[in-house]
Amino acid sequence: MFNNSSKILFITVMIIGTLITVTSNSWLGAWMGLEINLLSFIPLLSDNNNLTSTESSLKYFLTQALASTVLLFSVILLMLKNNFNNEVNESFTSMMIMSSLLLKSGAAPFHFWFPNMMEGLNWMNSLLLMTWQKIAPLMLISYLNIKELLLISVILSVIVGAIGGLNQTSLRKLMSFSSINHLGWMLSSLMISESIWLVYFLFYSFLSFILTFMFNIFKLFHLNQLFSWFINSKILKFTLFMNFLSLGGLPPFLGFLPKWLVIQQLTSCNQYFLLTAMMMSTLITLFFYLRICYSAFMLNYFENNWMMTLNMNNFNMNLYLILTFFSIFGLILISLFFFML
């Protein structure tokens, strides 16, 4: 990925765009950052030799451009009414802003572009899309303070994320629906406090990094590949599925920790209904993760005759194992540290 110097440029600019958005103190500045981010992400996505990634980049461009247009439009509207000050008190205007930001981040009622687009990407771009590209819109959403639309979006996101992944055999779609589900949790944590959102986001990025890292190395795009690929190394197979469960948020693993925080915070804010919806839908995601793991661990599977040997170098292997260690034992370690304090 980094053998092309233009990619270094675009990634740098993409990061700068996000930073501009996050640090700007006016909506116009935020909009500008988003545009910079978008325009530098598009060249990263498109690959001349690959038709699907070009299509995906186009889809991404259209969607984001529409969202940016609406954002700019509503920001200007806001400024016209409020004499260019930054206060957001006009509910419908801010709902428009919110809608455009939800579209940008791919949250539930406006999520339709997200799985379709991700189906055409390679894993590293998918990772960027799932994690980095969420920072700017989510930060902007945190400035807005309308509970209703956010609440609807959270519930729809978790439900869509849960139900969408149920019938999935494509790993990228699975990950994208998982991302939508986690986005629901992140939005709900945004309603409570930004620090919890930050924690959630970091853990989510960490966990999805481990998985996409492995998927990228072994070029895994479908579930049946997972079942038949790691014949040589049962440890790799086992840890990979543990990471899956960790991403799903099964309690002894690290993925449960951010969920735990959010659950605790929401409980203390008496958001029981929201919490019930979120947890029930997360149960569904856990169900299908567990189902995948069961069939991988316990059912017999086909072995490929043409299977390649493990082409993983030592550094990657060590990195993977260290990260996996944290992903599996992180929650226990953190709890132990907490006891020691």
Added chain:
Amino acid sequence: MKYLSICSISFVNLISISFSCFLFSLYFLLNNMVYFIEWEVVSLNSMSIVMTFLFDWMSLLFMSFVLMIASLVIFYSKEYMESDENINRFIMLVLMFVLSMMLLIISPNLISILLGWDGLGLVSYCLVIYFQNIKSYNAGMLTALSNRIGDVALLLAIAWMLNYGSWNYIFYLEVMQNEFEMLLIGSLVMLAAMTKSAQIPFSSWLPAAMAAPTPVSALVHSSTLVTAGVYLLIRFNILLSFSWLGQLLLLLASLTMFMSGLGANFEFDLKKIIALSTLSQLGLMMSILSMGFYKLAMFHLLTHALFKALLFMCAGAIIHNMNNSQDIRLMGGLSIHMPLTSTCFNVSNLALCGMPFLAGFYSKDMILEVVMISNINMFSFFLYFFSTGLTVSYSFRLVYYSMTGDLNCGSLNMLNDESWVMLRGMMGLLIMSIIGGSMLNWLIFPIPYMICLPKLMKFLTLFVCIFGGLFGYLISMTNLYSLNKSLLNYNISVFLGSMWFMPYISTYGMIFYPLNMGQLVVKSFDQGWSEYFGGQHLYQKLVNYSQILFLMHNNSLKIYLMLFVFWILILLNFLLFM
């Protein structure tokens, strides 16, 4: 390894412990001593849970007998279980069984008794299912569950014993014997003892437990498992003698004696006949115990242990030679082909019948004479003496079928009497079952019982025995054209031959309705409505929703963008016109 097998090692150890126990018991008996050792495990709210050991002549003598029989049985198993792959496991199980029995014998404390009691239950289950087949599993389950009732009763008794602040029952029995709570404890303990000793409502497990290997039967049904109940009631004897508990026990025990004596006359399975005879002797012990003569019960317990173990060991040797067939109709003429084994078999059978000057004579004759001089109603009297006659009857029937006539087994069957290890094991017990009765008689009763009877009554026992033997011989002597009298009264025969339907009542009778109900519940709830409204249906629904969701995903991107624009327009509409 041949000479240092687990059997030999255990044999030497057990027999030496047995001898030392015996010597100690003589010493304790002579000096009238009791040793009481108490170790406090934990103390809680003024309740102390203690591990207690009581060594008096009774426990030591019983221990020495149990250990001696166990050592000989293990010695015998060396050949009997020779070709068994898991002989080590088998011997270890037997050793654990003996250990539980030891714990039971030396505990005067309800909690520490429970330790040995539950150990007996568990290990007996493991031993009954040692041969892995369905019949063994069923027998094992019946045994374990019947004994579980007794365990529960014992636990309840422990709970009630909490009233007195300690579980060392021996301190409270005499003082508190008139209290209602103590009576309750007594009845619970009696229930427990009745399950272990297979008294009447719980009899069915004892013949079923014959599925165990024969050495186990020799150990379990002579001196250990089934006598545990009798021993427990010997310890609790005071509670029985002066209350309605004793009367109830007298009735049930003498009925057990009667029932099993009758049943044995209809049985054709060698081991089951012996098991039923054990049951009838247990009934005898229990009934004399319920009248308050606990020393006599102990006496009969010990002598019975000797000859019954021998009887089982002979049966094992015979079964080996009959190619694992236990049907006595296939035997016959064994006294010609296996003279030494037959000698032992006959001696133990005669001892069981109460042949004068063999082991059984001293205890059984004394019990019957004591019954005669006691205040006892006609019914119990009838049961006692009729059962005694029945004992002789089925013994002679057994001898007739197996020892006389021609061999009725397959023509390619080789009988031999050269299994020396088994024979050596049997010889030890043979000597004991000849001299054991008189020896114990002189030891236990330093002052003889005073029994004063008219001549007719004195000879009643002998008369009943001779008549019973004659009867047993005559009913078995059939020829080709003889009329089968028991077939004429088929219903009665089935009733009497199947232990008064007790095996059916305590298996099918217990489980029929719960099992049917369980099937109904499983079919209609677990695999029916719960599954439909629970897991399966929910999953189906979710998959349907997922399909609908993907139907929505099938559209082209512009439709989604159009929808978004519409949504923004709606918002704008509200913004402008409100």
